[in-house]
Amino acid sequence: MTAATETPLLECRRVGKRFGGIVALCDVDFSLRAGEVHGVVGGNGAGKSTLMKVLAGALPDYEGTVLLAGQPIRLNTPQASLAEGIAMVYQELSGIGQLSVAENLFLGRQPTTRLGRIDWTTIRRKAREWLADLEIDVEVTRRLDSYPLVVRQMVEIARAVHSGARVLILDEPTSALSPPETRRLFALVQRLRSRGVAIVFISHFIEDVLEICDRVTVLRDGRLVETVPKAGLDKHELIRKMLGHRLEAAEVGYETGVRLRARTRELPVFVAEELSLAGGFSDVCLEVSPGECLGLYGFVGAGHQELVQTLGGARRASSGRVLVDSHPIQPGDPHDSVCRGVVLVTADRAQSLFLKGEIYKNVTLAHLRRVAGRWLMRSREAGATRPVLQRVGCRPPDPLLAAGDLSGGNQQKVVFARWLMGEVRVLLLDEPTRGMDVAAKEDVMRLVAGLKQQGTAVILASSEPGMLLTHADRILVMSRGRVTREFADIETDKAALIRSA
Amino acid sequence: TASQSTGEGGRQRLRAAFSSAGLQGTWNKLGYDAAMLWGDLLGVEVVWFDGEFDGQKQREKIELIVDDDWDFCAFQAHQTGILEEPVKRLKARGIPVISMDTLLVERPRLREAGVWIEIAPDHAAMAEASTRYLMEKIGGKGKVIHIGGESGHSGAQDRERGFNNIVGKYPEVKVVGGGVRWCNWKTEIARNTFDTLLQESDEPIAGAFFHNDDMALACTPALAGSRHEKMVVTAVDGQKAGLTGVRDGLLAATSVNPTCMIHGYSLIVGQFIVRNKEKIDEVPKQIILPSPLVSKESGNLDAMFFLSDPRHCLV
Amino acid sequence: MSDLSNSSPFFRRWDARDIAPLVSLAVLVVFFTLAAPNFLKVATITAILKQGSVLAIVAAGLTFVLLCAEIDLSVGMAALWCACLCGWLYQRWIGGGSSEPFMTTAAVLLVPLASCLLLGFLSGVLTVWSALPSFIITLAMMFIAEGSSRYLTQSKLLKIPEVLAVLGNDGLQSGGRVVVPYSAMLAAGVLVAGHVVLQHTRFGRYVYMTGGNREAARLAGVRTGRIVVACLVISAATAGLGGLVNAGRMTNVTLDQNKDLLLSAVACVVLGGTSLFGGEGGIGKTAIGVLTFTTLNTGLIQITWINDLARQLLTGVVLMAALVINGVLAKRR
Amino acid sequence: MSDLSNSSPFFRRWDARDIAPLVSLAVLVVFFTLAAPNFLKVATITAILKQGSVLAIVAAGLTFVLLCAEIDLSVGMAALWCACLCGWLYQRWIGGGSSEPFMTTAAVLLVPLASCLLLGFLSGVLTVWSALPSFIITLAMMFIAEGSSRYLTQSKLLKIPEVLAVLGNDGLQSGGRVVVPYSAMLAAGVLVAGHVVLQHTRFGRYVYMTGGNREAARLAGVRTGRIVVACLVISAATAGLGGLVNAGRMTNVTLDQNKDLLLSAVACVVLGGTSLFGGEGGIGKTAIGVLTFTTLNTGLIQITWINDLARQLLTGVVLMAALVINGVLAKRR
Numbered sequence A: 001m002t003a004a005t006e007t008p009l010l011e012c013r014r015v016g017k018r019f020g021g022i023v024a025l026c027d028v029d030f031s032l033r034a035g036e037v038h039g040v041v042g043g044n045g046a047g048k049s050t051l052m053k054v055l056a057g058a059l060p061d062y063e064g065t066v067l068l069a070g071q072p073i074r075l076n077t078p079q080a081s082l083a084e085g086i087a088m089v090y091q092e093l094s095g096i097g098q099l100s101v102a103e104n105l106f107l108g109r110q111p112t113t114r115l116g117r118i119d120w121t122t123i124r125r126k127a128r129e130w131l132a133d134l135e136i137d138v139e140v141t142r143r144l145d146s147y148p149l150v151v152r153q154m155v156e157i158a159r160a161v162h163s164g165a166r167v168l169i170l171d172e173p174t175s176a177l178s179p180p181e182t183r184r185l186f187a188l189v190q191r192l193r194s195r196g197v198a199i200v201f202i203s204h205f206i207e208d209v210l211e212i213c214d215r216v217t218v219l220r221d222g223r224l225v226e227t228v229p230k231a232g233l234d235k236h237e238l239i240r241k242m243l244g245h246r247l248e249a250a251e252v253g254y255e256t257g258v259r260l261r262a263r264t265r266e267l268p269v270f271v272a273e274e275l276s277l278a279g280g281f282s283d284v285c286l287e288v289s290p291g292e293c294l295g296l297y298g299f300v301g302a303g304h305q306e307l308v309q310t311l312g313g314a315r316r317a318s319s320g321r322v323l324v325d326s327h328p329i330q331p332g333d334p335h336d337s338v339c340r341g342v343v344l345v346t347a348d349r350a351q352s353l354f355l356k357g358e359i360y361k362n363v364t365l366a367h368l369r370r371v372a373g374r375w376l377m378r379s380r381e382a383g384a385t386r387p388v389l390q391r392v393g394c395r396p397p398d399p400l401l402a403a404g405d406l407s408g409g410n411q412q413k414v415v416f417a418r419w420l421m422g423e424v425r426v427l428l429l430d431e432p433t434r435g436m437d438v439a440a441k442e443d444v445m446r447l448v449a450g451l452k453q454q455g456t457a458v459i460l461a462s463s464e465p466g467m468l469l470t471h472a473d474r475i476l477v478m479s480r481g482r483v484t485r486e487f488a489d490i491e492t493d494k495a496a497l498i499r500s501a
Numbered sequence B: 001t002a003s004q005s006t007g008e009g010g011r012q013r014l015r016a017a018f019s020s021a022g023l024q025g026t027w028n029k030l031g032y033d034a035a036m037l038w039g040d041l042l043g044v045e046v047v048w049f050d051g052e053f054d055g056q057k058q059r060e061k062i063e064l065i066v067d068d069d070w071d072f073c074a075f076q077a078h079q080t081g082i083l084e085e086p087v088k089r090l091k092a093r094g095i096p097v098i099s100m101d102t103l104l105v106e107r108p109r110l111r112e113a114g115v116w117i118e119i120a121p122d123h124a125a126m127a128e129a130s131t132r133y134l135m136e137k138i139g140g141k142g143k144v145i146h147i148g149g150e151s152g153h154s155g156a157q158d159r160e161r162g163f164n165n166i167v168g169k170y171p172e173v174k175v176v177g178g179g180v181r182w183c184n185w186k187t188e189i190a191r192n193t194f195d196t197l198l199q200e201s202d203e204p205i206a207g208a209f210f211h212n213d214d215m216a217l218a219c220t221p222a223l224a225g226s227r228h229e230k231m232v233v234t235a236v237d238g239q240k241a242g243l244t245g246v247r248d249g250l251l252a253a254t255s256v257n258p259t260c261m262i263h264g265y266s267l268i269v270g271q272f273i274v275r276n277k278e279k280i281d282e283v284p285k286q287i288i289l290p291s292p293l294v295s296k297e298s299g300n301l302d303a304m305f306f307l308s309d310p311r312h313c314l315v
Numbered sequence C, D: 001m002s003d004l005s006n007s008s009p010f011f012r013r014w015d016a017r018d019i020a021p022l023v024s025l026a027v028l029v030v031f032f033t034l035a036a037p038n039f040l041k042v043a044t045i046t047a048i049l050k051q052g053s054v055l056a057i058v059a060a061g062l063t064f065v066l067l068c069a070e071i072d073l074s075v076g077m078a079a080l081w082c083a084c085l086c087g088w089l090y091q092r093w094i095g096g097g098s099s100e101p102f103m104t105t106a107a108v109l110l111v112p113l114a115s116c117l118l119l120g121f122l123s124g125v126l127t128v129w130s131a132l133p134s135f136i137i138t139l140a141m142m143f144i145a146e147g148s149s150r151y152l153t154q155s156k157l158l159k160i161p162e163v164l165a166v167l168g169n170d171g172l173q174s175g176g177r178v179v180v181p182y183s184a185m186l187a188a189g190v191l192v193a194g195h196v197v198l199q200h201t202r203f204g205r206y207v208y209m210t211g212g213n214r215e216a217a218r219l220a221g222v223r224t225g226r227i228v229v230a231c232l233v234i235s236a237a238t239a240g241l242g243g244l245v246n247a248g249r250m251t252n253v254t255l256d257q258n259k260d261l262l263l264s265a266v267a268c269v270v271l272g273g274t275s276l277f278g279g280e281g282g283i284g285k286t287a288i289g290v291l292t293f294t295t296l297n298t299g300l301i302q303i304t305w306i307n308d309l310a311r312q313l314l315t316g317v318v319l320m321a322a323l324v325i326n327g328v329l330a331k332r333r
């Protein structure tokens, strides 16, 4: 552990924040020392992001005081925070899709030549360097929105890490990353720590928090539970502090090994034949039977996420076909897929939520006919939505709230809730629990298991080995756009899975 | 200048460029019909360039065609002055230019800029005749409404002047709404204004003068069944729609703004200049056309119907 | 965490954003009451209803288009086209005849409306299919509609069926005066129908979601292309209807009609608070926008102490003041 | 510009979205070459340059506004106001005098431009501060600008300094004919300056950021409010400049000038491929848009085999065809 200085670099005293009538944060004390990695954990909606946004100057009217190196300061604008050397990676990514990857690494601080011109050469060179550093391979002059979520998250991280900040706030930076990327990020974080940068690390992956953090602050319902040094903390303890109760550990086992099932004899309900997507994957064949969960595993760029999107009709395959009950479905037409009960839950919330719209509108969208009938009534829809929100554990479960007013994890629950409103024959999940807390993950995956029991076929794409080992019956491993291995009917564990990818 | 193949009778066929403010206007379109009809009869090929009621567009069109071969040109500028540059280029090439209706350039500089003749009606006189009739009908007292065209349009400005000249003589006449209401020749604006002004007064309003028939005809339906039903409405233009309005009793009177004469005479005079090889000093600077008043009593209603008929295009 | 202010439907109904347009309207009413002695009368309200009805009809359809994050520049000229075709058919089929047989008259009215549907359908299909912004596709459509009108009518003034003149000018009377114009009743009907469709049908919901997040709607199985086409069809249809009512009010059709309709209609929708970026707003807001805009115009006409040449300046200043006061109050809240 | 190309020039340069507007332009050129024998001549190009220059100047400024996801409806009337004030000052300070002293003339030109800056500043500040859409704030500003022009000039035709007439009508000559108009040179200057600012200064990149994702830009430390104000100031300034050039071209100023400028300018920017939703596009595209639009207008004038009443219909059809062909090709690729 690194040495901690006497006065904390950054200190919050009785910080609070309300949104209208909702108290998001109340009397929270928080301190951050130079050269430490400080974990912040808490359930969805606990106020983690809100606290960090206060520090980043994104929320002007907070209560309480913030002290920087012992001096009270007011962080009313992002500029104020940036000027004090506080940089943040936001949970809801804030890159600008229309601009190039390179430029996104320099948002708001583009280097200029002596004549005041933007120094595009430097921008591109540095961008390449930094991204090579994180070992991601992208063309830096292409538009950011031509890349998937993972890349966008990595770009955000690279931007913040290289901003020269003395306080670096990472709000769920690893939610879309796979283990190798996470490793590289941790290496980077260690380097920064040794340079005396103070780092806040927010994550729902408790192991990660325990691995990298020196101290951990726990929030619950907008209040501070406590701040504890890592020493003497274990996973269960931490979860108990977060949730206020114990959680029956389900995600055990895979450390020691899990026995996967064999391919079933049943007639497959969902079949992909020689499916290819230019620049994504090629010649993928797979089949899933009712009541079976097929896992797709791969690292960033392996193509497993593109595959799931293509199967759900979000993208149009360049060749091959997809059959449901031996009926081919129209490529690139989600309507046809949805009509046949093929449903896609995406990781990228920007792709699936109308943030300014009320939650109930977002939830009933796909099954409007079933839920609301011919004559839509707000009260009826809200009434139908409320129980589903409760089932996925959305907090607050108020269907009239705008979706954008929810915390990140709760937004993801709304995405999920949409597909619980109607019949599902094939459920395609692309990192479905991104940003959910451990308890919510459990709840949601239990719902998936319930659907499976009723005969739904599930395809689960994830970069999280634990998730797959717990919930998948078979696992296909993808690498560079091809299926490289199938795990079925054998016993395997996390390490084996990662090794094979 | 160009001389083309000879038409029947061994007469030279001529080619002329015409442009008017905008063919969307019913009045302007009638002028177009007149020029086309008389062009056919007199062996003049008329090529038309629509100003689309947009000075810039008209300017662009004329600019593009001044270098082509024309025997003469006749333009009604959307606004005085905007065609000065291209007209100067026509002057340099010795092509006669006739100014129709709206002045091409300000009057003192007409010849200097290259305009041979101005053929125009007297807008003030039209308005005076129409207003005088209105005053007589309402007995020289009461409230009247004055709906104007476009405030920047020289014809409209003259009509406003004509109206004021007459009304000034009747101290007992009050203009509702504080004076002229400019409505940009737009029927909807005129109607909205008219409707609202009708509300202003609890006693019947005696009369209304409109700068053109189209606006007047769009407004008269507001009178039916209201306390202003007896209102005397007069206007300007006196073409088919307006004449029909007079016949049907919607309008009390309208002054003929002789579009066929303006456009037709321009063509006729232009071809004489070219065919007779007349010199610029031999032609008058200005030809002012008559603008008779038409009402039920004036006795010229049938004549005007005949003259303005699209088959004759005479007034 | 839970607090009634955010969960109770009542509070939500009266969200600051919803009130804002009403503030502008209220400011205008107060201003004109003080500035024009004749303003606060039943007659003024009747005038506002009459003048606002065309705008309301057209703006109602346009609201659909704006809600799904598109724009329709052809509304004004579609209105013109509809009226011109009606006039042309009237001249051909009924001519100067004094009687207007029912079936023929119906055809004279319905054929132009059907042609507007076709026009909107074309705009929609071409927009969706070419993936170009509806702005330029409907711009081209605007030229086509205006050009067709001009070519068809040859710039002549055309008569239209008597029934339109009645619709445009008459109304329910009281004390010998028209108090509730038929056109306003039609407009109210269109507004209510639009509101019901948007708030209480699946199609309406899809319009909002298509505008709010097109990709999300698509992935949830909404055929967003069809929604866009449908919205453009609706907007063309209401534009055509508006054009007929307007021609009826003028009792004939000329090419100078509906020139300002596009800008006014978009202004009404936006003034009401519907977003140009889609997904937010509704017919209720559009109704307020139309009222605001029409009140502004009517009120200004009633001010007599100002030179007519300064009237437009006053229009701008009054509108700006109303907007700014609206802004101040929104800040306070 | 040039340094951009060496990284992966091919891909960036030949993005389908970038080519699309060029396709429309090409289609038009081919069409007119076939349809109008006089089209392919130096004189036509000169005419296009001359006619397009006002539009180019105004559209350049408007591009800034659209890029930051706002709109400026006041451009047309700001142009008019600038010209009117110039004419009014000319009449007051120089009058009928035959000589035009340098300093006075400069003042006659600069004061109106400065007033446009102020006008844009006002629109900007009120937009940002009231948090209402720029659409309605600049709509009110449009009324104010037009009303002020009307009041100031009292609807009279006003003269303007000789230098503007030269700027608007003369140019570099060759063989006794103007080949490169001065106004086109000015327009080119404005376009290049605009491009450099947008692509190579921080301010320019902030404009893109503000339009691309306002919240993200704010979080990255950009003062988005100021960017919006600055863009509206720029657009008002270019509008004023365009108004002066246009008045110069007409050799005097009247109230009917610049009536269609707003719609044409927005059309040019969007036609070029700049998004109405902000963040995408640029001055290069706007230049193509202006060329396309002007070519369309100029080419159509040169078609003589068509009745003038049908010309506008043809405009619409040709534009739609060019857009649709563009759409087909984009699909193929």
Ligand SMILES: Nc1ncnc2c1ncn2[C@@H]1O[C@H](COP(=O)(O)OP(=O)(O)OP(=O)(O)O)[C@@H](O)[C@H]1O
Pocket: A019, A020, A022, A023, A024, A042, A043, A044, A045, A046, A047, A048, A049, A050, A051, A091, A395, A396, A404, A405, A406, A407, A408, A409, A410, A435, A437, C001
């Ligand atoms: N803009 C907003 N308007 C209203 N309520 C908000 C807003 N932003 C956050 N909240 C509320 O504040 C509370 C705290 O949210 P916050 O985003 O800080 O949670 P979090 O701890 O980051 O959760 P997660 O793990 O899901 O990201 C939540 O109840 C959320 O609904």
Ligand SMILES: Nc1ncnc2c1ncn2[C@@H]1O[C@H](COP(=O)(O)OP(=O)(O)OP(=O)(O)O)[C@@H](O)[C@H]1O
Pocket: A098, A099, A100, A102, A103, A104, A120, A121, A123, A124, A140, A141, A143, D001, D003, D004, D018, D199, D280, D281, D282, D283, D284, D285
């Ligand atoms: N020299 C450069 N190097 C790297 N990225 C650049 C450079 N110039 C621009 N970009 C980025 O590339 C993206 C696209 O660039 P640009 O704005 O030029 O788009 P465009 O629409 O193609 O422009 P143009 O109008 O010049 O064709 C922008 O988002 C910008 O961030």
Ligand SMILES: [Mg+2]
Pocket: A048, A049, A050, A091, A171, A407, A408, A409
């Ligand atoms: Mg969060």
Ligand SMILES: [Mg+2]
Pocket: D199, D281, D282, D283, D284
């Ligand atoms: Mg660019």
